[in-house]
Structures are given as structure tokens and as C-alpha cells.
Amino acid sequence: MSLPEDEQRRALSYPGGEDGDVPAYVTCELDPHLYGEHVAHLRHLVPTEGVPDELWLVWGGAAGMGLRRLPACEQTGPSADVSCWLPVRHRGGHVWERYE
Ligand SMILES: [Zn+2]
Ligand SMILES: [Zn+2]
Structure with missing residues (x-):
């Protein structure tokens, strides 16, 4: 789906945002599921100690x-250079489990 304009604006002005844009289209990044919350990654924020x-x-x-x-x-x-970014x-599998 398209990222709604309001959310796009909020994401771009979110405190601690690193330079760069947010995606215009988003899709749930979890394994398919019928109920519950969907999530899509929008942007990386400048790390602050103890804050996600x-x-x-x-x-x-x-x-x-x-x-x-x-x-x-x-x-x-399974190999140390692969970590999950979800x-x-x-819920669902970690990212590498999709490719086994
Ligand atoms: Zn979902
Ligand atoms: Zn995971």
C-alpha cells in the first residue's frame, strides 16, 4: 500500500531521523498472518543509548x-553474519528462515 501522507510527514520529521527518505510503498514484513498488527520498516534513527x-x-x-x-x-x-532485522x-519466523 502507499504510505499515507500524514504518516510520511510524521516519519520524516520524527526526532532523531537520519538523512534519507522513507519508502513510498510499504508492505508488512512479517510472515503472512490473518490477524494482529502489521509492521513495515520506515527509517533508521540516530542511536541513543537505551532507546530503540x-x-x-x-x-x-x-x-x-x-x-x-x-x-x-x-x-x-545459522551463520553469525546473518541477523534478523524485524x-x-x-511474530512468525526470523528473516533467514524464509530462505531455508
Ligand atoms: Zn502483517
Ligand atoms: Zn527475528
Whole structure:
């Protein structure tokens, strides 16, 4: 789906955003699921100690659509150079499990 203009504006003016744009089109990055929140990565934020540094668009849940600052999962895959970049405690498989 297209990233709604309001969310695009909020994401671009989000405190701590690194230079760069946000995607014009977003799609849920989790394994397919029928209910619950969908998430799409919007941008990387300047790391601040103890504060998650990834900005996500979240929609489909009780809270409606909005931006959420969540750390990445960072589970390490079968080889040490592969780590999961989905939001922490995400549902479904880690990214590398899709390609096994
Ligand atoms: Zn989803
Ligand atoms: Zn993961």
C-alpha cells in the first residue's frame, strides 16, 4: 500500500531521523498472518543509548495506524553474519528462515 501522507510527514520529521527518505510503498514484513498488527520498516534513527533506533509503521491492530519506535530483533542466524532485522518479539519466523 502507499504510505499515507500524514504518516510520511510524521516519519520524516520524527526526532532523531537520519538523512534519507522513507519508502513510498510499504508492505508488512512479517510472515503472512490473518490477524494482529502489521509492521513495515520506515527509517533508521540516530542511536541513543537505551532507546530503540528503528522507526516502524504499525497498522491493523486495536491502536490503528501509527509510528512506533522499536528495536530490531537482532537474533543471530545459522551463520553469525546473518541477523534478523524485524522488530523485537515479532511474530512468525526470523528473516533467514524464509530462505531455508
Ligand atoms: Zn502483517
Ligand atoms: Zn527475528
